[in-house]
Amino acid sequence: MKLKLKTVFVLYFMVSLLGLVYALMQLGQRCDCAEHDLPKDRTISWLRGELNRLQEQMKKSEATRQPQKQASKSSLPTIFVITPTYARLVQKAELTRLSQTFLHVPQLHWIVVEDSPRRTPLVTDFLMQSGLTYTHLHVPTDKDRKLQEGDPSWLKPRGVEQRNEGLRWLREDRRPRPGDDRQRGVVYFADDDNTYSLQIFEEMRSTQRVSVWPVGLVGGMKYERPVVEGGKVVRFHTGWRPSRPFPMDMAGFAVSLRLVLANPDACFDGEAPMGFLESSFLKGLVTMEELEPKADDCSKVLVWHTRTEKPKMKREEALQAQGLGSDPAVEV
Ligand code: UGA
Ligand code: MN
Numbered sequence: 668m669k670l671k672l673k674t675v676f677v678l679y680f681m682v683s684l685l686g687l688v689y690a691l692m693q694l695g696q697r698c699d700c701a702e703h704d705l706p707k708d709r710t711i712s713w714l715r716g717e718l719n720r721l722q723e724q725m726k727k728s729e730a731t732r733q734p735q736k737q738a739s740k741s742s743l744p745t746i747f748v749i750t751p752t753y754a755r756l757v758q759k760a761e762l763t764r765l766s767q768t769f770l771h772v773p774q775l776h777w778i779v780v781e782d783s784p785r786r787t788p789l790v791t792d793f794l795m796q797s798g799l800t801y802t803h804l805h806v807p808t809d810k811d812r813k814l815q816e817g818d819p820s821w822l823k824p825r826g827v828e829q830r831n832e833g834l835r836w837l838r839e840d841r842r843p844r845p846g847d848d849r850q851r852g853v854v855y856f857a858d859d860d861n862t863y864s865l866q867i868f869e870e871m872r873s874t875q876r877v878s879v880w881p882v883g884l885v886g887g888m889k890y891e892r893p894v895v896e897g898g899k900v901v902r903f904h905t906g907w908r909p910s911r912p913f914p915m916d917m918a919g920f921a922v923s924l925r926l927v928l929a930n931p932d933a934c935f936d937g938e939a940p941m942g943f944l945e946s947s948f949l950k951g952l953v954t955m956e957e958l959e960p961k962a963d964d965c966s967k968v969l970v971w972h973t974r975t976e977k978p979k980m981k982r983e984e985a986l987q988a989q990g991l992g993s994d995p996a997v998e999v
Contacts, residue, residue: 675721682714743774745852746868747924749833751826752790752859753782757975759789759999761859766797772868778836780829781805789998802840806832812937824944827937830856834927834934841928852924856917860975863918867969870961871921877953880962882919885972891916895964900955912946913955918970920945926952 685707748769752758762779769775777799781790784807794801806828814823834854841849853874857863871878879900881892886906893900893915905914913920927933936947962969986992993999 675718675725678714678718678721682718685710685714744872744924745774745776746772746872746921747776747778747833747837747852747854748857749778749780749830749837749854750857750859751780751782751829751833754787754789756978756980756999758859759793761975762790762793765857765859765863766793766799768863768865769799770797771865775800775868777801778833779803780832782808782826782829802836804829804832804836821941824935824937824939824941826858827935827944831934837924838928838931841924843928850925850928853921854924854927855921858917860973861918862971862973864969867962870969874921874923875959876926876957877920877922877949878959878961879915879920879965880960880970881965881968882916883968883971885916885918890968891919892965893919893958893960895960895966898960898964900958900960900965908942911942913949914942915945915949916972917945918972920949920958922949922952 750765752762766777769777777794777797779790779794779801781787781804783805786803786805791803794803808825808828812823812827814820814825833856837854841852843850853871855868855871867880870880879893881890883890885891888906891903891905891914894902894904903909903914908914930952933948933951935944939947983992
């Protein structure tokens with residue numbers, strides 16, 4: 668029987684009230700009415716008994732429910748999401764969108780790696796109030812590897828050192844120690860500007876080695892995806908250099924933590940030619956035949972390679988020139 672706390676309180680209140688009324692009635696009366704009061708006494712003790720019984724039942728159901736909940740939660744493999752991020756006008760908006768998606772995902776550990784020489788106050792405060800389990804790291808991209816203002820976005824790979832720093836932290840934190848089971852988990856590289864459906868996290872949770880799925884709005888196409896025949900990946904649907912070892916976007920695969928730990932040298936190669944960044948990490952870990960297709964044999968798009976427009980600051984700059992710019996103390 669399901670008991671509401673409210674019901675117990677109402678019962679408790681009624682019992683107390685009856686007790687009070689009874690006590691008041693006794694005031695100033697001679698005590699020769701034992702026979703008359705008997706039914707009232709009986710009601711009170713019956714109600715007290717009921718209350719005790721209900722309280723016992725409540726305790727019991729609490730005790731049996733709690734461990735079940737905890738067991739089912741902790742038996743899920745943790746999803747470690749590695750996100751490179753860098754300071755720009757839209758950064759807080761991107762991190763807000765991302766964190767509010769992640770809040771809906773059980774057993775998720777967010778590894779946020781700032782592309783900066785130190786942890787910034789914006790990201791530090793943001794993570795602290797996020798409500799998520801997280802690790803906050805930072806590593807600056809070398810100047811000669813970083814895109815400069817005006818460079819086309821494809822010129823140099825982005826987020827490379829940051830993802831590698833996330834991997835380094837994981838390998839250190841989850842290094843096998845006798846008798847622990849902290850090597851169970853899944854690693855996913857989630858850029859801060861993409862759009863993630865909650866379902867993609869449930870798809871990747873069962874990853875044994877490397878799991879794969881389609882990514883929407885990427886590579887100048889509606890979607891790119893692994894092509895699945897007889898439950899196996901046989902080739903890739905992509906508009907550009909399908910001969911690459913793994914012609915997939917970063918958002919289209921997840922790797923088991925055990926595989927990451929078993930291959931301590933697997934990392935992203937910042938010198939890899941354009942479009943080969945994902946392959947540089949995956950090629951030492953799996954073959955195409957071993958890939959585990961998810962999202963209904965790669966027939967569903969559950970993640971989108973969205974890109975946020977850079978906000979124009981023309982009017983802000985004009986106002987600033989007149990000393991009337993927005994208050995710099997307001998965090999955006
Ligand atoms: C595409 C892929 O989706 C990325 O996974 C891949 O890293 C990238 O190309 C590449 O070729 O390097 P794209 O949208 O062009 O992504 O890249 P961004 O979203 O601009 O950057 C990827 C991640 O790196 C983001 O999380 C971003 O915050 C971060 N980043 C970007 C930095 O940490 N530092 C930068 O200077 C720029
Ligand atoms: Mn992006």
